[in-house]
Amino acid sequence: MNSFFLTTPIYYVNARPHLGHAYSTIVADSLVRFHKMLGDDTFFLTGTDEHGDKIVQAAERQGCPPQKFVDEISARFQSLWPQLGIAHDRFIRTTEPGHKRVVQAFLQRVHDAGDIYFGEFGGHYCYGCERFYTEKELENGLCPQHKTRPEFINEKNYFFRMSKYLPWLKSYVEEHEDFIRPRRYRAEALAMLESGALEDLCISRPKTRLQWGIELPFDDNYVCYVWFDALINYISALGWPDDRNFARYWPGEHLVAKDILKPHAVFWPAMLKSAGLPVYRHLNVHGYWLVRDTKMSKSLGNIIEPVEMSRRFGLNAFRYFLLREMRFGEDASFSEDALINRINADLANDLGNLFSRVLSMTAKYFESRVPEPSAFLQTDDAIAELCLHSLQNFVQLFGGTQFDAALESLWETVRALNKYVDSQAPWALYKQGSTARLATVMYVLLTAMRKTALCLWPVMPDASRQMLEQLGSPAAETVPPVPALRKEGNSFDGLSPGTVVASSSTLFPRIEMKRDAAPKTRRGQ
Numbered sequence: 166m167n168s169f170f171l172t173t174p175i176y177y178v179n180a181r182p183h184l185g186h187a188y189s190t191i192v193a194d195s196l197v198r199f200h201k202m203l204g205d206d207t208f209f210l211t212g213t214d215e216h217g218d219k220i221v222q223a224a225e226r227q228g229c230p231p232q233k234f235v236d237e238i239s240a241r242f243q244s245l246w247p248q249l250g251i252a253h254d255r256f257i258r259t260t261e262p263g264h265k266r267v268v269q270a271f272l273q274r275v276h277d278a279g280d281i282y283f284g285e286f287g288g289h290y291c292y293g294c295e296r297f298y299t300e301k302e303l304e305n306g307l308c309p310q311h312k313t314r315p316e317f318i319n320e321k322n323y324f325f326r327m328s329k330y331l332p333w334l335k336s337y338v339e340e341h342e343d344f345i346r347p348r349r350y351r352a353e354a355l356a357m358l359e360s361g362a363l364e365d366l367c368i369s370r371p372k373t374r375l376q377w378g379i380e381l382p383f384d385d386n387y388v389c390y391v392w393f394d395a396l397i398n399y400i401s402a403l404g405w406p407d408d409r410n411f412a413r414y415w416p417g418e419h420l421v422a423k424d425i426l427k428p429h430a431v432f433w434p435a436m437l438k439s440a441g442l443p444v445y446r447h448l449n450v451h452g453y454w455l456v457r458d459t460k461m462s463k464s465l466g467n468i469i470e471p472v473e474m475s476r477r478f479g480l481n482a483f484r485y486f487l488l489r490e491m492r493f494g495e496d497a498s499f500s501e502d503a504l505i506n507r508i509n510a511d512l513a514n515d516l517g518n519l520f521s522r523v524l525s526m527t528a529k530y531f532e533s534r535v536p537e538p539s540a541f542l543q544t545d546d547a548i549a550e551l552c553l554h555s556l557q558n559f560v561q562l563f564g565g566t567q568f569d570a571a572l573e574s575l576w577e578t579v580r581a582l583n584k585y586v587d588s589q590a591p592w593a594l595y596k597q598g599s600t601a602r603l604a605t606v607m608y609v610l611l612t613a614m615r616k617t618a619l620c621l622w623p624v625m626p627d628a629s630r631q632m633l634e635q636l637g638s639p640a641a642e643t644v645p646p647v648p649a650l651r652k653e654g655n656s657f658d659g660l661s662p663g664t665v666v667a668s669s670s671t672l673f674p675r676i677e678m679k680r681d682a683a684p685k686t687r688r689g690q
């Protein structure tokens with residue numbers, strides 16, 4: 166049995182959860198569900214990052230002690246995920262005592278390896294980024310992220326000898342094509358490693374300046390830099406070093422947004438290497454959701470609330486949209502019009518309509534039982550082949566994080582099935598009394614629909630379950646629906662003649678677009 170350990174970033178609790186957080190977590194949830202269906206031993210981790218300057222400042226603004234502040238925001242994230250259909254195995258918080266112990270053990274190990282030194286350092290510190298910048302990294306003397314002038318701070322701190330591991334890391338990335346993916350981010354990481362701008366990493370903050378952090382095990386006048394602490398969550402959640410979950414699930418994969426490429430592509434592998442641990446298998450990097458081509462921000466008032474969207478349009482439809490609309494790795498635009506178009510075209514028209522037509526015909530012609538097929542004609546074979554081919558493509562593409570293409574591959578079958586209904590005209594076969602031929606046509610449709618419904622479970626768990634139930638799968642066997650998805654692509658079967666199916670289906674109602682732009686002209690009356 167293969168193990169599949171996937172993490173989302175642990176979200177920084179200085180703000181409420183938004184669409185970006187929801188996207189990362191929904192993608193991760195879908196990918197873990199997909200691996201469950203392949204029969205893998207999965208572990209899905211998410212959580213919250215709770216230390217650092219920005220948390221202290223945000224808590225102060227609310228007149229609240231930091232612990233109380235992080236408890237509240239972390240609880241918001243925890244209560245959000247079930248509402249978006251997320252089924253994580255572990256929610257980690259970096260203020261947990263267990264995590265703190267692991268961070269200290271990790272620091273001690275890196276220290277013992279001779280990779281931590283104490284030094285005086287003058288650097289350009291950006292409070293927004295909570296980190297020092299080298300001269301080379303600044304753009305016209307300003308923080309490249311915040312476009313503000315960093316403060317020059319001269320103080321004694323501890324440093325991680327990251328530069329020692331950069332030549333190794335560069336060749337590792339070069340030798341492992343899909344270590345960082347998609348490709349553009351691999352190229353970006355290589356460019357960082359080749360730029361010469363990366364130096365040793367300052368990993369401490371003096372307590373005189375910041376107390377909200379994990380104390381260094383070898384000097385209690387300092388706390389650990391928040392990124393060094395946060396990255397370690399990926400193994401503290403597995404109980405490194407002693408817990409058997411670590412041996413069982415590490416190395417795993419990470420999923421992050423592109424703004425945190427550097428800590429994941431550079432700091433983290435160097436840290437693991439220094440501690441003598443294997444690096445992760447893949448870093449999967451996604452782009453941003455934009456609204457009218459600009460980034461979402463509170464000040465622009467264009468924040469998309471994921472829970473509100475899923476309430477208004479349906480959770481399954483919302484999840485489908487996020488995976489179908491964004492090409493993983495690139496930016497995508499979010500708009501209600503685009504969401505409604507997807508729901509109406511793909512879900513209501515193509516998929517929903519197929520289920521509703523075929524189930525009502527099965528009720529009418531065969532008393533809602535899957536009929537026994539007779540010999541396939543060429544046209545039936547073509548549909549069966551297309552269906553199996555779609556399914557194999559789906560498995561290949563989804564596993565490679567090409568979610569949009571994977572779903573499109575399934576929809577080729579869905580659209581072909583609708584055309585098959587039109588061309589085979591079951592109502593005409595019924596009228597003519599061609600019962601054997603009618604039975605074959607209905608069998609082909611129902612079998613292909615079942616395979617499609619199965620593949621949709623990672624993305625739309627409830628809708629998939631509903632479709633499978635309508636096709637006669639008992640509800641009990643549905644988590645996950647079938648633990649060996651690959652086998653489903655081998656032969657066109659899976660639905661026994663005689664199985665009782667639902668007599669009707671309403672899965673995705675059409676959504677009427679609001680048309681409020683043009684002034685209405687009254688006629689008559």
Ligand SMILES: [Zn+2]
Nearest residue numbers: 291294308311
């Ligand atoms: Zn900054």
